[in-house]
Amino acid sequence: MASRDPARTVQSSATARSTNEEGESRHADIVDVDEDVDSAFEDGDNVSYSSLRDDYWGPSDEQQYETLNAGHVLYLVLDSNQPNPLFRSPITSPLYVLDIGTGPGTWAIDVADQFSAATVYGVDLSPPPATWVPPNCFLQVDDVLQDWTWREEFDLIHMRLMLGAFTDTEWGAVYKKCFDNLRSGGYIEQIELDVRVMSDDGSLDPDSLLAGWGQNFLDCAQRAGRPLDTQLTMKAKIEAAGFVDVQEHLYKCPIGAWPKDPLLKDAGRINLAHWSSGLEGWAMFLLTRWGAPEPWTADEARVYVAKVREELKKRRLHIWHYT
Numbered sequence: 001m002a003s004r005d006p007a008r009t010v011q012s013s014a015t016a017r018s019t020n021e022e023g024e025s026r027h028a029d030i031v032d033v034d035e036d037v038d039s040a041f042e043d044g045d046n047v048s049y050s051s052l053r054d055d056y057w058g059p060s061d062e063q064q065y066e067t068l069n070a071g072h073v074l075y076l077v078l079d080s081n082q083p084n085p086l087f088r089s090p091i092t093s094p095l096y097v098l099d100i101g102t103g104p105g106t107w108a109i110d111v112a113d114q115f116s117a118a119t120v121y122g123v124d125l126s127p128p129p130a131t132w133v134p135p136n137c138f139l140q141v142d143d144v145l146q147d148w149t150w151r152e153e154f155d156l157i158h159m160r161l162m163l164g165a166f167t168d169t170e171w172g173a174v175y176k177k178c179f180d181n182l183r184s185g186g187y188i189e190q191i192e193l194d195v196r197v198m199s200d201d202g203s204l205d206p207d208s209l210l211a212g213w214g215q216n217f218l219d220c221a222q223r224a225g226r227p228l229d230t231q232l233t234m235k236a237k238i239e240a241a242g243f244v245d246v247q248e249h250l251y252k253c254p255i256g257a258w259p260k261d262p263l264l265k266d267a268g269r270i271n272l273a274h275w276s277s278g279l280e281g282w283a284m285f286l287l288t289r290w291g292a293p294e295p296w297t298a299d300e301a302r303v304y305v306a307k308v309r310e311e312l313k314k315r316r317l318h319i320w321h322y323t
Contacts, residue, residue, distance in 0.1 A: 067278035089187035094155035112137035153183035175241035192231035193323035220286035
């Protein structure tokens with residue numbers, strides 16, 4: 001949580017989830033492995049891909065929405081021990097909530113269901129696929145870099161997995177808009193992940209494609225001018241926008257059902273499905289436009305993704321990423 005300088009006439013506060021290694025985490029040191037489980041999964045057909053806009057890497061097709069919904073369930077599991085697993089901000093009766101980058105709108109719909117007196121807006125660059133939403137939930141197509149047309153002051157502004165969505169300068173502008181459109185005592189909350197895959201016990205071959213996956217895309221995004229290291233930079237940018245007392249909560253999130261911890265085992269199983277569903281959609285835009293030493297062909301990208309999937313199937317692979 002965070003609050004503005006008390007000398008100012010308006011006060012706001014923020015909570016942020018980040019993969020900064022100095023952050024706090026209940027699961028920061030997980031190493032216990034369930035030896036009776038491996039990380040294999042059965043993958044389906046390759047995902048289809050369509051771009052939200054010319055300068056954004058994320059797809060907006062049905063497969064991506066399935067991926068985002070898996071991510072939604074993942075964070076519900078990770079925070080299932082919290083008073084409200086939908087968000088950590090200490091809000092009990094919000095009146096106005098904004099979800100930036102709402103994707104399929106699942107988070108916004110869940111919040112609207114839980115708080116029937118609240119008005120919840122979910123905004124994205126593409127129309128969400130939801131066929132029904134609660135009467136107090138409004139899913140809209142808009143670009144938050146443009147002038148905001150909402151007249152309400154928000155109690156909570158939420159963002160999730162927005163890495164690579166903006167340039168460094170644009171991120172500063174988005175956070176400032178959030179700061180200026182929160183009510184006194186309002187909160188901003190953001191969840192991001194580190195794209196690098198790691199292991200504590202040497203089960204991940206350092207020469208494997210999976211071990212190099214994260215750095216490959218960090219480099220692509222850097223060349224594109226839209227960095228993917230949002231989890232490492234967002235705290236400083238949130239503070240620069242005027243928020244103070246920013247809190248970070250860090251998880252080592254497993255990929256696969258290998259941990260002994262029951263909560264992490266469930267999270268890892270879901271996260272494996274999350275990765276399986278998302279791999280090609282995550283990779284295609286960046287590799288075909290910003291791959292090195294020159295942009296890759298679509299076929300080269302698909303072959304690469306297929307090989308990474310094969311590595312994910314390897315037994316006794318005890319891998320995780322920060323989130």
